[in-house]
Amino acid sequence: MAAKRKVENLMALAVLATVVQRPMHRYEIASLIRTRGKDQDMDVKWGSLYTVVQNLAKHGFLEVVGTSRQGARPERTVYRITEAGRQEMLDWTRELLSTPEPEHPRFAAGLSVHMVLPPDEVIALLRTRLGALAESIAARRATLAEHLGDVPRLFLVEDEFTLAMLAAEAAWTSAFLDELTSGTFPDLATWNAYHATGELPPELAELAERGLDTD
Numbered sequence: 001m002a003a004k005r006k007v008e009n010l011m012a013l014a015v016l017a018t019v020v021q022r023p024m025h026r027y028e029i030a031s032l033i034r035t036r037g038k039d040q041d042m043d044v045k046w047g048s049l050y051t052v053v054q055n056l057a058k059h060g061f062l063e064v065v066g067t068s069r070q071g072a073r074p075e076r077t078v079y080r081i082t083e084a085g086r087q088e089m090l091d092w093t094r095e096l097l098s099t100p101e102p103e104h105p106r107f108a109a110g111l112s113v114h115m116v117l118p119p120d121e122v123i124a125l126l127r128t129r130l131g132a133l134a135e136s137i138a139a140r141r142a143t144l145a146e147h148l149g150d151v152p153r154l155f156l157v158e159d160e161f162t163l164a165m166l167a168a169e170a171a172w173t174s175a176f177l178d179e180l181t182s183g184t185f186p187d188l189a190t191w192n193a194y195h196a197t198g199e200l201p202p203e204l205a206e207l208a209e210r211g212l213d214t215d
Contacts, residue, residue, distance in 0.1 A: 003095060005088070006059040010042040011052050013096075016061065016081060016089040023065050023080035026053055040162075053079065061085030107169070118195040119188060123180050126173055133170040137163065 005012075018024070018032050030049055038044065056062040056079075063082050067075040081089070107129075114122055140163045147156060179185040194200055200208060 003091070005092065007052065007055045007061070009048060009052050009055075011044050011048060012056055012061075013089065013092050014038045014042060014044065015049075015052060015056060016085055016092075019062065019079060019081045020086065020089060023078050025068055025076035025078050026050065027076060029053070029079075056085065059084075061088050115191060115194070119180055119191050123177065126177050126180075130170060130173050130177065133166055133173065137166050137170060140166065 014033050015029055017038075018029050018036075024032075026049060030046065033044065053062065057064065060082055061084055062079040064077055065080045066078050068078050117125070140159065144156060144159055144163065147159075176185075180188065185191075190201060190204065199205075
């Protein structure tokens with residue numbers, strides 16, 4: 001089970017993994033996170049950066065080491081990672097790599113209630129999604145191929161993982177579409193009947209009421 005962390009926002013991990021290189025102010029941190037594409041690997045809300053840095057300092061993971069000024073700009077507070085912050089970064093990374101945690105993709109949320117739409121509309125929507133997935137997969141493959149010659153694979157594994165997940169989603173979506181369009185999806189008749197009559201068969205209505213827990 002994942003440990004409860006004093007600063008749980010994943011952006012905190014991105015901050016620690018950036019500041020571990022050298023002391024820097026918040027604008028430098030944000031710039032490097034963007035440059036490295038970390039905002040594509042985790043849910044980064046830029047408006048929360050100030051609060052995240054403040055909380056990391058509050059809990060002893062970062063400490064202020066001075067200020068810096070560029071030209072006429074206001075002074076900026078410079079932070080460095082503490083030993084506690086380094087340990088938090090290492091422990092958190094170990095946890096993320098070793099411990100599966102339930103995740104809730106938006107697609108799964110849509111699939112959980114897809115029956116509210118008629119089959120023909122779901123087919124059209126999934127075709128649209130499959131087209132978007134194909135474009136995204138092609139773009140990511142091209143980007144990876146471009147970077148592999150110049151960037152060590154050490155820095156590309158998260159992109160490989162994302163590409164693999166997109167490909168798996170596309171394969172599943174395509175298979176589901178095949179079942180719907182060929183008529184082999186086992187519950188298609190019931191689904192169509194529900195939209196024709198507005199009523200679920202009694203056995204499905206009972207299942208919907210009690211859920212899938214049969215204990």
